[in-house]
Amino acid sequence: MDAQLDHQREQDRLAGVYRGWHGGAALARYAWHRPDVVMQHAMRMRVVARMLAATVGTDLGKVRAVDVGCGSGGFLRQLIDWGATPAHLLGTELQQDRLDLARPRTAPEVRWHCGPLAALPAASADLVSANTVISSVLDPELRQRLAADMWRVLKPGGWCLVFDFRYNNPRNPHVRKVTRAELDTYWPGHRQQYETLLLAPPIGRPLAAMPALVTEAVAALVPPLRSHFIYMAQKER
Numbered sequence: 575m576d577a578q579l580d581h582q583r584e585q586d587r588l589a590g591v592y593r594g595w596h597g598g599a600a601l602a603r604y605a606w607h608r609p610d611v612v613m614q615h616a617m618r619m620r621v622v623a624r625m626l627a628a629t630v631g632t633d634l635g636k637v638r639a640v641d642v643g644c645g646s647g648g649f650l651r652q653l654i655d656w657g658a659t660p661a662h663l664l665g666t667e668l669q670q671d672r673l674d675l676a677r678p679r680t681a682p683e684v685r686w687h688c689g690p691l692a693a694l695p696a697a698s699a700d701l702v703s704a705n706t707v708i709s710s711v712l713d714p715e716l717r718q719r720l721a722a723d724m725w726r727v728l729k730p731g732g733w734c735l736v737f738d739f740r741y742n743n744p745r746n747p748h749v750r751k752v753t754r755a756e757l758d759t760y761w762p763g764h765r766q767q768y769e770t771l772l773l774a775p776p777i778g779r780p781l782a783a784m785p786a787l788v789t790e791a792v793a794a795l796v797p798p799l800r801s802h803f804i805y806m807a808q809k810e811r
Contacts, residue, residue, distance in 0.1 A: 637662060650684055736803075
């Protein structure tokens with residue numbers, strides 16, 4: 575019962591945060607057409623593509639994937655563009671209105687689940703992803719529970735993928751950084767990959783107006799300025 579109450583409180587908190595952002599001026603900073611957003615998306619997908627090819631493989635047609643906190647379904651659509659079979663994909667969310675946005679924008683064969691991962695069958699996915707999700711869960715115990723559920727849903731030999739924040743944002747109390755040490759305690763996989771990427775927004779936004787080579791050079795030469803990471807861990811066979 576306590577676990578259910580904790581989950582409901584967290585769901586209510588996240589719903590309130592999302593309602594505050596949805597349609598607000600803050601959301602405009604992430605509009606798809608902004609040069610910094612275009613640049614960051616390209617840099618991120620380049621790293622994700624390379625890491626997926628080195629882990630789950632280059633043929634995504636047979637990969638069964640679960641995207642946790644899928645939002646409007648963008649990552650699932652990217653997997654489809656790279657060759658994933660829509661019927662093998664599942665997006666999960668705590669907010670039904672976000673799934674209502676995702677469904678009409680995505681291939682009809684993609685499946686959707688509103689609620690916690692505990693309802694999903696064990697060992698049913700080759701890839702379980704969470705994109706800026708863990709940082710939104712502030713309670714350490716609930717983070718641990720989410721990570722355990724992700725691991726449970728993963729097949730032996732499958733991979734977890736996390737894209738998230740390396741640093742706290744002093745202007746956003748609704749997220750908290752995720753460290754590699756923290757992730758290593760969640761998923762003691764026998765293989766792990768970790769890569770930092772993307773310039774912190776206060777730096778990346780003004781640089782986006784300059785040639786792309788400038789942003790690329792700064793990100794490559796000054797690793798501490800990279801604000802995000804991608805982490806992958808494989809479940810032992």
